[in-house]
Amino acid sequence: MKEFVEGSHAIAEIVKACQPGVISAYPITPQTHIVEDLAQMVSNGELKSQFVNVESEHSAASVVLGGSATGVRVYTATSSQGLFYMQEVVFNIAGMRLPVVMTCANRAVSAPINIWNDQQDSISLRDAGWVQIYAEDNQEAVDFHLIAYRLAEDKRVMLPVMVCMDGFILTHGMETIDMPEQEKVNKFLPVYKPLYKLDTAEPMSMGLLADPDYYMEARFAIQETMKESVGYLSEISSEFKAVFGRDYKDLLVEEYHTQDADKVIVAMGSVCGTIKEVVDEQRAKGKKVGLLRIISYRPFPYARIYEALKDVPRVAVLDKAVSLGAYAPIAVEIKAAFYGKKKGPKVISSFVAGLGGRDITLESVHEVLRRLTAKEINSDFIDLKPELLKEEYGK
Amino acid sequence: MFGPLTVKPSESKGDKTGSWRTLVRPNYLHKDCIACRMCLMICPEGCVKGKEKNAFSVDYTFCKGCGVCADICPKKDIEMVPEEPKEGDR
Amino acid sequence: MENSPLFKSGHTACAGCGQAIAARLVIEAAGANTIIANNTGCLEVFSTKYPETAWGVPWIHSLFENSAAVASGIEAALIYLGKKDVTNVIAQGGDGSTGDIGLQALSGMLERGHDILYVCYDNEAYMNTGVQRSGLTPFDTNTTTSPSGVRSSGNLRPKKPIPEICNAHGIPYVATASAGYPQDITRKVKKAISIKGPKYIQIHVPCPLGWRHETNQMLPVAKLAVETGLYPLFEYENGVLVNRKQIVPKPVEEYLKSQGRFKHLLNNPEEIKKIQEIADNNIKKYGLKVEA
Numbered sequence: 001m002k003e004f005v006e007g008s009h010a011i012a013e014i015v016k017a018c019q020p021g022v023i024s025a026y027p028i029t030p031q032t033h034i035v036e037d038l039a040q041m042v043s044n045g046e047l048k049s050q051f052v053n054v055e056s057e058h059s060a061a062s063v064v065l066g067g068s069a070t071g072v073r074v075y076t077a078t079s080s081q082g083l084f085y086m087q088e089v090v091f092n093i094a095g096m097r098l099p100v101v102m103t104c105a106n107r108a109v110s111a112p113i114n115i116w117n118d119q120q121d122s123i124s125l126r127d128a129g130w131v132q133i134y135a136e137d138n139q140e141a142v143d144f145h146l147i148a149y150r151l152a153e154d155k156r157v158m159l160p161v162m163v164c165m166d167g168f169i170l171t172h173g174m175e176t177i178d179m180p181e182q183e184k185v186n187k188f189l190p191v192y193k194p195l196y197k198l199d200t201a202e203p204m205s206m207g208l209l210a211d212p213d214y215y216m217e218a219r220f221a222i223q224e225t226m227k228e229s230v231g232y233l234s235e236i237s238s239e240f241k242a243v244f245g246r247d248y249k250d251l252l253v254e255e256y257h258t259q260d261a262d263k264v265i266v267a268m269g270s271v272c273g274t275i276k277e278v279v280d281e282q283r284a285k286g287k288k289v290g291l292l293r294i295i296s297y298r299p300f301p302y303a304r305i306y307e308a309l310k311d312v313p314r315v316a317v318l319d320k321a322v323s324l325g326a327y328a329p330i331a332v333e334i335k336a337a338f339y340g341k342k343k344g345p346k347v348i349s350s351f352v353a354g355l356g357g358r359d360i361t362l363e364s365v366h367e368v369l370r371r372l373t374a375k376e377i378n379s380d381f382i383d384l385k386p387e388l389l390k391e392e393y394g395k
Numbered sequence: 396m397f398g399p400l401t402v403k404p405s406e407s408k409g410d411k412t413g414s415w416r417t418l419v420r421p422n423y424l425h426k427d428c429i430a431c432r433m434c435l436m437i438c439p440e441g442c443v444k445g446k447e448k449n450a451f452s453v454d455y456t457f458c459k460g461c462g463v464c465a466d467i468c469p470k471k472d473i474e475m476v477p478e479e480p481k482e483g484d485r
Numbered sequence: 486m487e488n489s490p491l492f493k494s495g496h497t498a499c500a501g502c503g504q505a506i507a508a509r510l511v512i513e514a515a516g517a518n519t520i521i522a523n524n525t526g527c528l529e530v531f532s533t534k535y536p537e538t539a540w541g542v543p544w545i546h547s548l549f550e551n552s553a554a555v556a557s558g559i560e561a562a563l564i565y566l567g568k569k570d571v572t573n574v575i576a577q578g579g580d581g582s583t584g585d586i587g588l589q590a591l592s593g594m595l596e597r598g599h600d601i602l603y604v605c606y607d608n609e610a611y612m613n614t615g616v617q618r619s620g621l622t623p624f625d626t627n628t629t630t631s632p633s634g635v636r637s638s639g640n641l642r643p644k645k646p647i648p649e650i651c652n653a654h655g656i657p658y659v660a661t662a663s664a665g666y667p668q669d670i671t672r673k674v675k676k677a678i679s680i681k682g683p684k685y686i687q688i689h690v691p692c693p694l695g696w697r698h699e700t701n702q703m704l705p706v707a708k709l710a711v712e713t714g715l716y717p718l719f720e721y722e723n724g725v726l727v728n729r730k731q732i733v734p735k736p737v738e739e740y741l742k743s744q745g746r747f748k749h750l751l752n753n754p755e756e757i758k759k760i761q762e763i764a765d766n767n768i769k770k771y772g773l774k775v776e777a
Contacts, residue, residue: 021565022558050561055593059554062547062590066522066558069545072565074558092547097400158397196401198520198543198559200572204403205538207546214399214535221398228396402538409495409537436667437704439505442494457494461501461693462701475701 003179007138007170008033010177011077011103014142016047017185018101018149020075022067024052024060028082029115030167031105035077049075057082061089061100068098069206071197073149076100079167080107080121087125093160094129094222096207099152099192100160101145102130106269106320107167108356116357117167119269123297123321123329129222131161131229132298133251134268138175141165143246146180146189150236153192157229159222164297166270168357180244188243226299233296252301254293255308257283261290263372264309266334267318268294271353271360275318278365289369294330302337309334310343316372319379320354328352328379349377358383409457412440416460419475425449427470434464434473490541491517498531501700503664503690503707504606505531508577510667511604511688514674515573517542520563522556524578524587525549527613527692528606550587552576553594553603560599569600573678577604580621581611583687584647595654595683602677602684605647608692616695620645623715624763625756626746628695633749638756643763651685652721658682659721663689665707666730669718676720689716697745709740714764717771731775734768737761 003010011034015023023042025035041047050067054060057078064074078086083104093100104122108114122132131151135141141163148161165171180188196204210218233251241247254272257279258264265275272293282289292308292315294301309315319328326332331350338344351368354360364383371377428449435443435451442458445451449472453464465473491512498505508528512519520543523529529546532539547555556576563569576594578587583605594601610628611617618631622640627633631640652659657680662670670688677684691707693700710716711730715737718730737760741747750756768774 022561024558024561048565050565052557052561052597054554054557055589055596058551059557059590059593062551062554063558063561065547066545066555066560067562067565068558069555070520070559070562070566072562074562088548089551096547097397198545200518200520200543202403203517203541203543204401205533205540205544205546206401208399208402208533208535208538209530210399210535217398218400219398221396224396399535402533402536404490404493404538404541407493407495407537407539409493409539410497412495412497415500433667436510437506439498439500439502439509440494440496441492441509454494459500460700461703462699463501463506463703466701466704 001179001181002176004174004176006033007141007165007173007175009037010138010142010179011145012037012041013179014145015075016041017180017182018073018145018189020049021072022052022064022074023049023076024054024063025076025078026054026057026060026082028057028079030107030171031077031079031103033171034103034105057086058089061086061093064100065089065093065096065098068100069096069198071194071199073192074100077103077105079105080109083121083125084109090125090130091128095218097158098160099158101148101152102160102162103145104162104164105167105171106164114356117169118355118357119164119320120322122162122164126298126329129159130298131159131296132164133161133296134164134294135170136270136272136293138170138173139177141170142177142179143240143244143248146185147236147240147251150189151229151232154232155195157225157232158195159225159229164269169270184243188240230299230301248295250304252296252304253308254295256291256293258290258292258308258312260288261312262288263314263316263369264290264292264312265316265318265365265368266292266294266330268297268330269320271318271320274360274362275365278362300333305334305337306341309345312345314347314372315345316368317348317350318368319350319352322352322355322379331379347372347374347376350379351377352379352381353383411456412459413456416458416478418478419460419462420455420458420478421453421460421462421464421473422476423451423453424472424474426472428472429470431469433467433469437463437467439463493539493541495537496532496539497534498527499694501693501703503692503703504528504608506667507606507664507670507688507690510670511575511674512542514671515575515678518571519573519575520559521545522547522552522559522576524552524582526579526582528577528579530613549582551590552578553587553590556601557594557597557599560601574601575604576601577606579612580605580607580609581619584645585620592654595651595656599683600681602674602686605685605687606690607687608690608695610695612692612695621647625750625760627749628746638753639749648685648687652724655724656683656685657723658684660686661689661716661718662686663707663711663716663718664691665704665711666718673720695746698743702743706743709735709743713737713740714768714773715740717767717773719771726771729771729773732773733775734764734773737764
């Protein structure tokens with residue numbers, strides 16, 4: 001059923017449809033509306049979850065860890081500082097192979113403190129062992145939560161999934177969404193049947209100490225499962241299409257006019273909407289420009305990216321995050337996809353944009369295309385204001 | 396794929412911590428025992444078994460020789476005696 | 486209470502470990518219908534080293550400071566599943582993980598009113614990492630991060646009053662116990678389990694390694710802490726002091742003499758006087774002295 005709603009509310013609706021048993025979250029802008037809506041739903045009796053108002057994000061993640069370990073579907077949401085505060089629990093949840101689903105309302109990280117959107121928060125947790133999928137718009141954000149639970153709870157996977165949506169831009173943006181109906185959700189998403197759980201009928205110990213004789217295999221198993229998940233995402237996408245009609249292809253990337261492109265921009269999240277406008281405009285002028293949108297950041301789809309871009313002479317990677325002291329995160333992975341291979345772009349240039357919510361405009365995208373020349377650029381910041389920079393403090 | 400993750404109690408036999416004993420081991424005299432069960436209750440290993448008077452015993456596979464059972468026995472019916480040399484001891 | 490399957494032999498605790506004794510008594514008192522969330526620490530490490538586990542009940546370890554929060558999630562899930570009425574939930578950890586790094590999670594659990602028993606095994610330092618000082622390390626104790634030396638008589642801060650902090654949260658039951666009184670532990674755990682809501686029990690557990698006493702001295706050492714008034718045993722119900730173990734007070738020097746961690750105080754009458762004052766204050770505050 002089509003609704004014109006705020007992104008956050010749409011997420012609350014879809015989480016309600018997934019019927020988690022335990023919800024726990026701590027307020028942080030710009031996630032708050034999602035959790036407030038869920039609280040109201042519980043209060044109205046529309047949602048029969050146990051809603052646990054915790055005293056920190058570390059505890060929010062710990063509560064859903066405990067709930068998931070007891071064999072119940074769970075949900076939490078956070079951003080930025082909250083995600084960082086729960087970081088050790090995030091790693092713990094993946095290591096313990098618990099199918100937690102979390103919404104990350106992407107927001108810049110301190111310091112300086114900034115509540116607006118970039119992708120530094122979730123990207124900084126890329127090593128954690130969570131599947132990370134990034135939505136371009138709110139329809140995807142909604143659909144991806146269903147896909148997240150389906151993937152996380154798959155007996156072959158049992159890994160937590162983070163659905164990333166740009167804070168404010170998507171969470172507080174109003175869009176027309178085709179809200180999945182409960183019967184279809186029930187058809188797509190089976191009742192959760194845990195492989196292991198805390199149950200007095202069948203006691204077991206979880207979270208044991210693993211010394212050097214045992215630790216590596218536990219980690220290797222997650223790495224292998226991540227690799228296998230590349231294929232499972234395609235499978236689940238087909239199932240999704242069969243029930244809801246929307247086709248996310250392999251849920252790894254979206255190729256937008258990349259087939260015969262001379263220049264392709266690689267990006268992730270809502271900025272792709274802006275980039276698509278520029279691509280359309282350029283194509284109308286006969287310029288062969290394209291966009292490769294990354295949907296699955298973890299597992300990173302190296303092979304798929306290779307296939308998509310191997311014949312494209314020039315690629316510009318647009319990162320909304322930095323790895324201070326090194327090249328930007330997505331750019332590094334894109335380069336890695338081609339190293340040692342027979343084919344690949346002659347130039348992969350890397351740009352950092354949109355940090356702390358600085359608007360990425362159509363003009364910004366044009367700037368990227370202009371600077372995508374034969375000379376490789378490494379992690380240049382665009383739309384920078386030099387007047388704010390001083391060589392020495394206080395002068 | 397899954398690696399080391401969970402353990403069921405039935406899958407675990409425990410470490411044979413009896414090998415830790417080097418100096419003393421408990422000797423249950425079975426003379427004045429009143430079956431108060433304090434030795435069974437206080438053992439950190441939980442390796443004391445018994446029900447009837449003068450019929451409590453220690454599982455030496457796990458006993459670490461701490462001596463708390465001997466200390467708690469109200470009838471002094473448990474004494475700590477030198478540990479017997481084991482195979483491999485010099 | 487046969488060689489109970491709820492906490493099995495074959496764990497790797499030090500010989501004579503007070504915490505192992507207390508942990509076994511706690512789970513046996515709570516029974517098989519119990520789920521445990523355990524903080525990182527001695528108990529967790531010595532009871533669950535893959536592929537071994539000493540636990541015969543469902544048991545989970547997540548991190549150092551979050552057992553109270555993990556237990557909150559377990560309790561919430563059990564309520565959702567309709568199983569909470571037949572399942573006990575225990576969150577447990579040492580003094581450091583409870584009163585220092587885990588205080589926030591504990592406070593949240595108490596404030597939210599979860600039906601969980603929190604058990605703190607108080608051996609008065611971060612023992613698992615090598616006897617470092619915690620917020621519950623008593624005044625003048627020698628630990629590796631509060632060592633006695635020319636300029637210092639050990640830990641210069643008083644013991645953080647976690648039972649009182651828990652009591653201030655307005656919870657139905659707060660108690661202290663000691664490994665020196667094993668039947669009292671059993672009684673208090675059974676009582677706590679029968680009460681609905683958040684409960685806190687702090688158990689004084691000697692650590693032969695960290696306190697430096699012979700393994701077979703666990704009972705006398707633990708008893709002396711209580712008999713000197715340094716570790717009062719009491720019960721609060723809904724904020725009211727309903728019970729305390731009354732003593733014929735022994736001088737604190739007897740307790741200090743029994744362990745190597747206080748050795749540096751024995752020729753320091755000024756410091757012993759300060760510690761006696763702490764004991765006397767406890768005796769007064771809780772009415773511990775048996776009237777003649």
